[in-house]
Amino acid sequence: MIKTNMYALIVSATVGSLCLATPALAQVDAEEVFKENDCHKCHHATKAKKGPSLAKIAAKYKDKKLDEKEAMKHMTGGKKVKLDDGTEEDHKIIDTKDVAVQTAVAKWMLNR
Numbered sequence: 001m002i003k004t005n006m007y008a009l010i011v012s013a014t015v016g017s018l019c020l021a022t023p024a025l026a027q028v029d030a031e032e033v034f035k036e037n038d039c040h041k042c043h044h045a046t047k048a049k050k051g052p053s054l055a056k057i058a059a060k061y062k063d064k065k066l067d068e069k070e071a072m073k074h075m076t077g078g079k080k081v082k083l084d085d086g087t088e089e090d091h092k093i094i095d096t097k098d099v100a101v102q103t104a105v106a107k108w109m110l111n112r
């Protein structure tokens, strides 16, 4: 009986600490990824740079009821975009194929 209880205690303690550890590992610093990818060079929080500001993008998405999936297409598709100065180039492709990271960055961009 005592043995069983000890076992149950160890199992629950282990599961408990795993549950605590997992979110910490899965936590993505979206802002950091955004900066590391030079996205901030074209997308400022509020000011228009070569690309629209995050505030403008977030407002447009809210208006048109678009979600992070649409934003993820932009960061992975590499489609041609028109820059503010009138020139065209292929949009920057985010340097990760990790959908969880892409989702986090997209949500971070749109929930501001």
Ligand code: HEC
Pocket (backbone or CB within 6 Å): 034, 037, 038, 039, 040, 041, 042, 043, 050, 051, 052, 057, 060, 070, 071, 072, 074, 075, 080, 081, 082, 083, 084, 091, 092, 093, 094, 095, 105, 109
């Ligand atoms: C060289 C400048 C430049 C860089 C670097 C850049 N973008 Fe953009 N981005 C643009 C421009 C310009 C547009 C507008 C395209 C349009 O409206 O057709 C845009 C549009 C977007 C959109 C879609 C907005 C919409 O209206 O649907 C998202 C999302 C986005 N960028 C995310 C990112 C992310 C994430 C990064 C970094 C991996 C990044 N961008 C890097 C210039 C840039």
